[in-house]
Amino acid sequence: MEKLKYEKPVISKITAGVPNKFGLSAKQKIISEIDGIPVSKLMDEYGSPAFIISEKTIRDTYAEAKRAFETRYPKVQFAWSYKTNYLDAVCSIFHDEGSWAEVVSGFELEKALSNGVNGSNIIFNGPEKSEEDLTLAINHNACIHIDHFDELYLLIETTRKLNKKARVAIRVNLDAGIYPIWDRFGFNYENGEAWNAINRIMLAENLEMIGLHTHIGTYIMVASAYAIAATKLSNLYMAIHRKFDHWLKYIDLGGGFASKNTLKGAYMPGSETCPTFDEYAEAISNAIISSEIPHENLPVLFLETGRAMVDDSGYLLTTVIANKRSTLGRRTMVIDAGVNLLFTSFWYNLGVYPSKEVSSHVEESTIYGPLCMNIDVIRDAINFPSSKVGDQLVIERVGAYNMTQWMQFITFRPNVVLIDLEGKTHIIRKKENLDSLQSFEMNPKR
Amino acid sequence: MKITEEIKISDNGFVFNSKTGDSFNLNPFGLELIKQIAEDKDFASTRDGILEKYDIDDLTIEKDYYEFYALLKHHQIIAQGDPLDFN
Numbered sequence: 001m002e003k004l005k006y007e008k009p010v011i012s013k014i015t016a017g018v019p020n021k022f023g024l025s026a027k028q029k030i031i032s033e034i035d036g037i038p039v040s041k042l043m044d045e046y047g048s049p050a051f052i053i054s055e056k057t058i059r060d061t062y063a064e065a066k067r068a069f070e071t072r073y074p075k076v077q078f079a080w081s082y083k084t085n086y087l088d089a090v091c092s093i094f095h096d097e098g099s100w101a102e103v104v105s106g107f108e109l110e111k112a113l114s115n116g117v118n119g120s121n122i123i124f125n126g127p128e129k130s131e132e133d134l135t136l137a138i139n140h141n142a143c144i145h146i147d148h149f150d151e152l153y154l155l156i157e158t159t160r161k162l163n164k165k166a167r168v169a170i171r172v173n174l175d176a177g178i179y180p181i182w183d184r185f186g187f188n189y190e191n192g193e194a195w196n197a198i199n200r201i202m203l204a205e206n207l208e209m210i211g212l213h214t215h216i217g218t219y220i221m222v223a224s225a226y227a228i229a230a231t232k233l234s235n236l237y238m239a240i241h242r243k244f245d246h247w248l249k250y251i252d253l254g255g256g257f258a259s260k261n262t263l264k265g266a267y268m269p270g271s272e273t274c275p276t277f278d279e280y281a282e283a284i285s286n287a288i289i290s291s292e293i294p295h296e297n298l299p300v301l302f303l304e305t306g307r308a309m310v311d312d313s314g315y316l317l318t319t320v321i322a323n324k325r326s327t328l329g330r331r332t333m334v335i336d337a338g339v340n341l342l343f344t345s346f347w348y349n350l351g352v353y354p355s356k357e358v359s360s361h362v363e364e365s366t367i368y369g370p371l372c373m374n375i376d377v378i379r380d381a382i383n384f385p386s387s388k389v390g391d392q393l394v395i396e397r398v399g400a401y402n403m404t405q406w407m408q409f410i411t412f413r414p415n416v417v418l419i420d421l422e423g424k425t426h427i428i429r430k431k432e433n434l435d436s437l438q439s440f441e442m443n444p445k446r
Numbered sequence: 447m448k449i450t451e452e453i454k455i456s457d458n459g460f461v462f463n464s465k466t467g468d469s470f471n472l473n474p475f476g477l478e479l480i481k482q483i484a485e486d487k488d489f490a491s492t493r494d495g496i497l498e499k500y501d502i503d504d505l506t507i508e509k510d511y512y513e514f515y516a517l518l519k520h521h522q523i524i525a526q527g528d529p530l531d532f533n
Contacts, residue, residue: 003499006501006502009479010476011461011471011518011521012470013468014469014471323513325513328520329516329521361473
C-alpha cells in the first residue's frame, strides 16, 4: 500500500481582535530560481551561505533609472556610488552602462582608478581626504567635492605645492524638509556658509569651481524633498553666474533614493510606498527646469544613486540549521547567515523565502543567524511556513551595502557569485578561509 | 500525561479550553496525534503506527512529536507536571 504524505503536526492558537492588516494571507512566495538557475544548483556549486548577484537586474534597473531621468531632463550623468557595492565586477557593469565613479575615500579612489575609470570621470566626496588623497585626485583631474573649510585650505595648499589646478565643487547641506537634517557634511545653505565657501573658492587661483553637490539623506521616501534641494542649488548656481559671470558645469543631487525594502516599523511594504524613479525624476527635473536658469545654460544633472540601483540585484542563499521553541512557545529558526553578512537587517525587515513548495501552514517566527551573539536576529517576527533542517532559503534585496559593510566575525565571509546576461555563473569574490585571514596577521616570536 | 478535563476537541480539529477561554486549530495530522495522546498511547506505539501509515522516518517523527507535545503543555492542553521533578 502506498504511504500517505506526511505533514508536521501543528496547533495554532486562535487570536481574536484586529485582523491582519492585509486581509487574508497571500500565497507564500517562493524563490526557486534566480535568472533561470535553480537555487539548489547554485547552492550545490557555491555552498551556503552564498551571495548571488544578477547582472540582468542591475542593467534593467539602470536602464529604468536612466529612462526616467533622460526623458525629463536633457543632460543626465549617473555616478556609481562605490560604497554601496564596490566589488570590481559590480562596478564594471555600472561603468559599462556609462556611470562615472563616486568615491568617498582614498581607497575607493584607488579602486575606481584600478577599474579603469578615467580620473576626470570620478567624483571624490566624503569628509576625510588626506593630502595624499587630494594629490592623487588632482593628478588624475578628479572632481573634488569639498566638505569643510579645513579641507578647502588643505586643497589650496596642495595645489600650490603641485602647481596644478584642481576641479572642485562644494557639498551643500540644506533644509529640504527631511529631518533630522544631515548637516554634518558640507557647507550650510541657509546660514550663508555655502555662499562664503563659494566666494573663497572663486578667489583661489588654482581652484576651478565646476559644480554644486548635495546629499539630503538616505532612504528618502518623499520625492518632493529633492525638488526643494534642486531649487536651492539652482539658486546658488544663478548667484554664482550673477556675481562671477561664471556658469558651473553641473548640479549633483547625490543619492538617497529608497529601495523597495521595507523599513522596520513601516506599516506598509516598501514595494508599495517607496517613490519610483519616475517620481524622483519628475520632482528634480521640474525644479531645475522651472528655476531661473536659462535653458541654454542648464547644468548637467549628476545622480549618485546607489541603494535603489543595486539592492534588487542581490540575493543571499542560506540554509536552515535548526528549529526551536522559545520558552514562550514561539517558533524560532536558526539559519547559516548572520547579521555579520546582512548589515541591512538592522533597519529592514528583509524578505526571507523558501526555495521550494512548503506547507501551507505559516506561523509567526523569529529567524536567528548562526552567530553565538544575542543580537544575531535576521527577522524578529515573520510569518513563515514550517521548515526542516537543510531547507534552502533565499533572502532578497540585499545587493546594497551588505557586501561592503559586512564583517568577518566568527564565520568566514562567503562566495559572491555573479549570474551574467547569458546565465553563466562566476565567482566574483572568493569565500574566505583561514589562510586568507591569517595572511594579514603577524605573531611575534617569544 | 492526560489531556486536561477542560479541553474539548471537535472532529474537525477545533480545540477549546473552557478554563482559560483559549481556542486552537489543529491541522489533520495534529488532530490525529492529539487523539492518540488523549487515548494515553505511549510514544513508541504512536511512532510505529505513523511509520506504517506515512512516508516519514523515525527521527523526524520523534522531533515533531516532542515539539508538538511541548506546545500542548505550553498551551495548558496537557496537565503540567512539576518541571523540576527530575525523578
